[in-house]
Every structure is written in structure tokens, then in C-alpha cells.
Amino acid sequence: MPHKPSHLVALLSASALGILSLSSVAQAAILRPLAIHRPGDSHLPTTPAYKASAVTEDFKALTSSPRAHTVDVVVDSPARIQALAAYSQAVSQPGSPDYHQFLTPQELDRAFGPTPAMIRQARASMTAAGWRVTGIKGLVATATVPNSKANPGLPVSPDIWSMSGLAPHGVIRRSAIGGLAPKAALSLAGENFHQPPVATQTETDAAIGDTVTVMSWNPNIKGSLPAGLPFNVFVTVQDPQGNLLPIQSISHVGDTANLVGYYEPQAMPGSSNTLWQVPLAAVRDVSSGDTLSLSVTLQSGQTLQGQFPLPTFTGSATALSPLDGQQLNTIAGVANPPAKPATVALFAIGTPPSLSDVTSYLDQNPSTTSAPIVNFVYADGASASEYGNSSDSEESQVDLEAVAGAAPGVKIQDFIFPENDAADPLISFLSDLSQQQVAKIASISYGFFGEDPATLTTLMNALTAEGVTVLEASGDQGAWDSGSDPGPVGLSSLEQIPSVLSVGGLDIAAPATLDSNGNTKQITGPAVVRAWGGDYLNGIPVNVAQSYTNADAASSGGYSTTTPVPSWQEGLLPSSAPGLGVPIISALAGYPALSGFFQGQNAPFLGTSVASPLTAGWLADVEADLGVASTGLGNLNPLLVKAAQDDPKIFTQALWGSNGAYSVTSSQPGTWNPVTGLGMVNWGAFTQDYNGLSPQTHPAVTLQMPGQSFALQPTTVSATATGMLNPRYEFWVEYPTGWWFWGGQPASKSSVSFRPSVPGSYLVRVKVTSDNGVTITKNVTLNVTSKTPMVDGLKLTSNPPWLRASAGSTVTFHAAAADTGTHPWYIYWLRGPYGVNHIVQGYAANSNLVLRNLKPGSYLVTAKALDMAQVQAKHWGQAFHTTRVLYVDSWVSALTPRSAPRGRLLTLRAAAHNITHPLYQFVVKEPNGTTISSPHNMARNFWSFIPSQPGTYHIIIYSKDGGAQQAISTSTAITVY
Known part of the structure; x- marks a missing residue:
């Protein structure tokens, strides 16, 4: 849970170039032995790192902290940061000429990363302030700030963009699988329900006057509910004086028609056991007139009876048992996953997952034959022998099994960070992602708070520009602010970045066939969903709802107060929305749960920690099917919103639900709400519709070549670029002999002319770059013939053919040239064990070379061929050549x-x-x-x-x-x- 190259520099403005040219002068002016400056000092650069309020807080930390800090510093210039933001937006916007024109890490660093001069200036400023720079990775420098006794200063440099780490940061973990930790009881005496239930039923014991009340806040309870989906009823007991009595247990739950199943009744946290919920679900459709009955045992030992008139249940769905990944694929994923999904990166703290548990998880589904290929990356000093708390152990296991089930045979880069990491592991993980090219999908199931928004935005812009999609579980604490998380109503730092794909939680039901034990055998129809967790919790007393949701029981979601509504969400969010709305989408997080394995035991996994990695696995299938596994899809959010508008049937929206502050407002496909986002995505349908949703507006390059080309005669190849601003062309030609011809530095000239020296196949390559950062490389093969006798190919074989021999033996080499004439001649070079390369046979018609009485060592044999006419004309540069190595007693x-x-x-x-x-x-x-x-x-x-x-x-x-x-x-x- 919440828990391309240098051509892109052209994006920078003239003013930015002016800043860069003056930075060394400014640095010399402000670098003093003690680099401390007051907030508002005229020397402070105008970057997020030096906003007056932030600088004030940083001074407090520096002058009062008794311990050293590890900080992350984004090093760059404002102009390059802004250019990166613009490029990241362009590659994310369907219809943009730059759409999905992703960069490699090396190209991004050259175009938008800090220059060596910027790094030197920032390093010098930090060193002068008493900080120790421990490493620089991409855009991020890591430094150690000494404790207050060492009087560290605040480094001032125009090349320090943002800093994270002086202010406290933290992580939100999921609860352990064993159950919720006990909390101090809070009395409900005098507490009023702040919204009356939609439906209630009371029954009073005639002998003692105690009243059992069964109630619900679900408005559909007055009409009908879909079969299969869980819903909650709540139970209280009051004495004749109106005091709420603590309940010990609820049992003997049943219904008149015997068609309603129930899950374990439980006390609501924070209610001192005076408010209980009973989750129910109809096995199939049930007509009106069905009545729920239950027995309530008080802590005094007394037993009372309660009943509740149930609504009509409609539809063909049924209550499902916990599902494995392949069963879930038939509901929301890719029903027939590809053989080689894209690679997924996972994040874990302290404890790596158990691969044997993954094997047990896959064994329960005979149709899943491909196990994941897992590569553990131990970062920031973590090791395989380090273990975190129990929630970390469960977290890493959930992530791995969810991805493995959704994408059989997937390759996983599992990043393990130490339990007590001095640095911020989130910043480290994002930096690591931006420096690798293996994984283009990453899932994070922890929540973080305290990071500098500018740092996160910059790193996410870099990842978006490289085609990486970052998913984060939206959280399991509902929309309440738990007190340990200073974000708005529980939103983590990362999910308030618009390019992060935040994933909320759902309960799922579907038409299915069951075995004799009630286990799901096969999903036979489309699913219906509701928000996971809270069932109109806005009706429950505030302190109970807060305790309930903070204890991992409802999908988080809401609005950012720091990030404005992005352009692609305009018109989708309510007009009163204060900022970015999250989550973006949702997936399974609650009933029927993911059937997994943990510490050798079958375990049902719940929470948005299931929803996010499941979605990551489905994206790995999608990218493989679309053929973009190596390039990625980058920021998927604008495309998902476009899909909701263009083809809403791709989405299944929740029918109802709440997270304690917000409710599902519409169940229509294509709608959005701050509990479930756009709802559940049918990734198989998304893949089929992808080309229509993402029209091919990409820039293109075509090559034109002559119909026929002859050796020794000039030939020209031309290129035409479309959809590219100010294209510049760079040509290379590979000759059949292995020699390369370079057409010169990139220029506006769109053709290359050269003279083929020999007949054969010529590879012509053009690289086109443009001012809007696009780079396209195209190849074409040109077949050249000859009007005169010329060699146009050569093969070299040996007898015996295996090129391994013993000392004293004889080996014969045979050269065979393809020749448009009739007189091929050959020359042999030999480099023996002593490293001297010399001619052993000059140009002649003899095509054989015999090596006798061989001594131990390795022999490099080179054969060249020309037609006799070429030899007589001394056209040595037209010779074809090939080499073989012979190992003797090697x-x-x-x-x-x-x-x-x-x-x-x-x-x-x-x-x-x-x-x-x-x-x-x-x-x-x-x-x-x-x-x-x-x-x-x-x-x-x-x-x-x-x-x-x-x-x-x-x-x-x-x-x-x-x-x-x-x-x-x-x-x-x-x-x-």
C-alpha cells in the first residue's frame, strides 16, 4: 500500500544559454568559506530549493539537528528542468509530434541533465558548506550533511534545483497479514451518527429491554443490489437507557432463502466493540422477501437476536472464492498472455520475497507454466541477509506474486532497499530507474511523505521522457489523514505527481462456475465491481470511520492541494476540484482477494498492494503484445483519460462505495470519482483499441534509392522527413568489404552520394534529428552490380572444418570468391602463435593454403580476393577479405x-x-x-x-x-x- 543526443539542447531558450554562460561568474561571486545565506538573500537562485519558506525550515534543521542528514539534491539549471518538463508533456500527449518519442538514459542526460560545469559548481558549493558529496547519479547528487555541532551551511549554487532530506520524510506500511494491531478503545457514549442510515431494523428483547439494531447506509438497500458483490450491514446493541453495549461476537448468520453468504463479522476499530459490521454477499439472484437473521453475544455473555429485511439481488454474478492471477486475467487482464512479457521493476524495503512461495503460488494453477525470472538488486547497501518487519515481508511477497500471476514468465527487477536507509529510498529508486533501460514498468506499494515536490516532479519527468510507467498503490487507509502522513487526506507524496499511475481498490464479482467446495472454477461472464472497503463510511461516527480506514480497510483517494488539475483531467473532474484527482484507475484489492502464498501457507492477499502490481503485470502483457516492451508507454494517464472519453466500454466503474470522505458518484463507464478513479480497465480491450486511441501521428522518415546501381559509378540515396521541425540528416554507408563511409556532420542536406567500389549489398543508414527533440534512424540495402569483371563475395572454409587441431597435424584452408568475371585470384595472410602477421601466399589463382607440422597456439588466417583484372589494375581497395582462427592444442x-x-x-x-x-x-x-x-x-x-x-x-x-x-x-x- 501506500503504505537523443545533444541535439535536444536546442529546446533551451536564449535566456537559458545566458544563464549558463554567467553561472561560473556568479559562482565565483557567492562561494565563500561559510556558504550560509539568509532567506531572501539576493544571491539565492530562483529555484524551488531556495524558496524563502523552504530555506527557513532548512536553516532550522541545520542549526538544531543533533544528527547527520543524508540529502538528495537535484543538480541542473531552471531552463533545462523546464525543457525536460515540456518534453515529458509532449511525449505523453496523444497527437503530439513527439508522442512516445522516448529517450535513452544517456540521451536524456546529455539533453536535459546537468553539464559537467554544473556538477562542478554544485559540488563546490556543497563542499564549501561543509557537506560531503557521496555520489552523483543522473540528475541527483547524494550528500551527507553533518550535525549542528559542525555548523554546516546552506550551499548556494544556481545549479541546485531542489533538495530532499533536510525535512523529515517517512514511509507508510501496510498492516501485517496476521491481523490488525489492537488499538485503545474509544467510547461511543454520546457520539451521534452524523448521517442517518438509509435502512434500519430493530428488535427488542422483551425480558430485559435491550435493543439490537441492524442498519445500512447503502441507498441501494432500499431497491436492489447486484448478486455476488459484498455489502455491509452494521450491528449495535443498546440497553433501555440508550447506552451502547460491547459485543463479544456475532454468529449464526443466515437468511430465509439460504442464498446469502457472509464473511467474518468484526468489530469496527475505535468503537470499543459497540459497533460491528457483517459483510454479506448473495450467491446468486434473490427475489424480495429474504430476511437476514443473526445472533449477538454481548461481553456479559447474554445472547440476543437480530434481523434485517434484505433487498432484491439481481444479476448473474456470484460470490467468488480467492482468485489466482490467471483467473483475474479473464476478468480484467490479457486472457492469453504473451510468452515474453515486458520487464517489471518492484520496490521493497528490508526483506526480499520468497521464491519458493512464488513456486507454490503458481503450482495451484496448472495452466500457469512459466515462472518469473527474478533479479534482485540490493540498493543503498541492502543485502539478502537483511530482514525488515513482518509487513515488509508480506509486502515484497504480494508484489512478486501479483506480477507473476498477471504476466506468466515475466522478468522482474526486484529492488531491495535497507530497512534503515539513511537516504530516502523513494528518491534512490526513481534515480535507479532513470539510469537503467531494462524495466519500463515499475510498481510501488509503499506510500511516502515529506519529499520535496520539485524533486519528485523532476525525476518523474525524466522517467516519462524515457518511457517508464510508474504505478503506485493509492493506499489502504481511506481518505483520512492518519496523523503520521501530512499529505491531504492521506495522499502520499508520489501519487500527487500527475505522471504517476495511482491504482485504487475494488471488490469484484462475476458469473462463474464453482466446484463442490464453492471454489471458483471458471469465470463465465463480465464482472461487476464496487469500491473496496468502506460501504458508505461517511455515515459512521467520525472517530470510528477514521480508526477503520486507518487500519487498512478502504481504498484511499482524493484531490491534491499542491498540484493543479492537469489539462488531460479537465472536464473529467468536478468543477470544484482543488487539484489533481487520484486514483487514476482501480483493480482488485478486496473480495474475493488474490489467492497467494506467504511463509509456506496459502494466504488471501488484500489491499491496493495487490491492485498496483497486478496492473503492472497486465501492462507487461500489453506492452509485449503492442511490441513496445523495449521502449515502454511512459505516462499512460492522458491516454487512459482519452480512452474513457473515446471508448468508455473499456472501463467498468464501481456501482457504489466510499472511502470515508468521498463516494462513488456515478457507475457509468468512462466516469471518474476520487475513490476508484476510472474504475477497472479491461486491458485486453485496451490493447485491441490502442491504435485507435493512439493514432500514428509519429514523425516519419522514408528513403529513396536508384532503381539500379553499378560498381565504380556514382550513386545517390535521398531521405524525406515528415512531422519533424528543422530536420538534420547524417548518413553512413557500409561497404560489402566491411568499410564504412561517413557523409559528414548532421546538416540540412537530405541526400548522400558515393561511389560503390565493388558489387554487393551496401547498407545505407540515415539518422535524422529535429529541433523538437525527435531522432529517427532508418536503414536501406542497396544492391550494386558490375559491368566489368569484379569479385563480389568471398567464403573461407577448412579441412577438417572444426578449426581445432593437435600439434604436428596438417590443415587446409580453401577460399571461394564470387566473381562477375572468370579469374578470381587470392592472397593469404597468416598470424601465428608468436603474433607476427605476414603474407604466406601472394595474389594467384591458387585458392588453397596448406599449413603443415603445426605447433601449439592459435593461428589467424586472412584470405583476400580480387579478379585478375582488378589485380592488374592494382585496385587493392576493392578486395574482399575474411578471417578464421585455428586453435592447435588450445x-x-x-x-x-x-x-x-x-x-x-x-x-x-x-x-x-x-x-x-x-x-x-x-x-x-x-x-x-x-x-x-x-x-x-x-x-x-x-x-x-x-x-x-x-x-x-x-x-x-x-x-x-x-x-x-x-x-x-x-x-x-x-x-x-
């Missing part, structure tokens, strides 16, 4: 331990024998099937990694001659305990 040996401890650095070593200038690569297959490897072509013969799980690690070691493509290998295994 091998590679592994120098690795037999066993190693988990969580410690493990170094693999190898030794190459009889290989010239050896290069190495180490490939490791972990016990869970994940493969990791060292870089290719390493000159060093060792590589280290940290094994994160026990079991057998299978290792393949490759070594090759430094001039060759072919390698030899050996394998070994290491047991990690």
Missing part, C-alpha cells in the same frame, strides 16, 4: 572454488593455454534459471559477482584469440550455501 581452464557463501563477493578466474592475446567472458546460470554474464571480450581473466541465493551455479568460461570471432570454452559448477 584450451581454457577454470580456476574457481567448489563452494562459496551466499551474499559475499565471488571471484571467477580462468587461464587460457596456447591462445594468442586471449580475451574472456564468464556466463553464470543461477539456481532459479536467471543468466548473468561478464562483459564480452575482457582482457582480464577474472570477474566477480555476489550470489544472492543458495544452490548450484553453472558457469561457462569462454576464451578466444584476440583477433578472432570464434571462441573455445569450458564449464564448471559452484555450490553456494
